[in-house]
Amino acid sequence: MRWRLARMMRERSGLAGLGLAFLLIAGSMAFEEYGHLLKATxxxxxxxxxxxxxxxxxxxxxxxxxxxxxxxxxxxxxxxxxxxxxxxxxxxxxxxxxxxxxxxxxxxxxxxxxxxxxxxxxxxxxxxxxxxxxxxxxxxxxxxxxxxx
Structure with a gap:
């Protein structure tokens, strides 16, 4: 039982890492496209x-x-x-x-x-x-x- 719980936690942390990587890439792409809007007119x-x-x-x-x-x-x-x-x-x-x-x-x-x-x-x-x-x-x-x- 403990073995199964540890395995589930490792798998979920891997998914969280992938999710974080996706968010960083998407945020970077969005900033490249729309970052100019942060500058004041x-x-x-x-x-x-x-x-x-x-x-x-x-x-x-x-x-x-x-x-x-x-x-x-x-x-x-x-x-x-x-x-x-x-x-x-x-x-x-x-x-x-x-x-x-x-x-x-x-x-x-x-x-x-x-x-x-x-x-x-x-x-x-x-x-x-x-x-x-x-x-x-x-x-x-x-x-x-x-x-x-």
Whole structure:
């Protein structure tokens, strides 16, 4: 009887260890995905301009919006359809930011020296809105697909 009890306790402690390992891995993955939400947002103070669907400037600070890839504008466009899609994305971003309370959550810089930040218009994540409206694509820093068909 004691032998059986000791065996059950060992088996249960093994399961508890597996459960703990699972929780640690899941928590780590969740933090990687949503950890940026722990950083405070701050109001965007001053004048701003919109370069394209994923880059804005606030008081001289160039900001690359995290989470999306928008078509390139002007000479960066590789075809006419990309150029027109870029204008549509820029115009929609302009509409979203116009008369909105703009807040941002900075998260480092990119290789071009631009600030990386999540941008919110009246509390709404502009990257998610542009992606939902098919004016941009999700982007996490990896390979980007072209916009020309």
């Amino acid at each position: 701050e109001p965007a103070i001053g004048n701003y301009s919109i370069h394209d669907g994923d880059t804005i400037t606030i008081e001289g600070e160039r900001i690359r919006i995290i989470g999306l890839d928008a078509p390139e504008i002007g000479s960066g466009a590789r075809c006419a359809s990309e150029a027109s899609a870029a204008i549509a994305a820029r115009n929609r971003l302009s509409d979203l930011l116009a008369d909105a309370e703009i807040t941002l959550r900075r998260d480092g810089t990119d290789r071009y020296g631009r600030t990386l930040a999540y941008i919110y218009a009246d509390g709404r994540d502009v990257a998610k809105l542009l992606i939902r409206e098919k004016l941009a694509r999700p982007y996490d820093g990896g390979h980007r697909e072209g916009w020309c068909r």
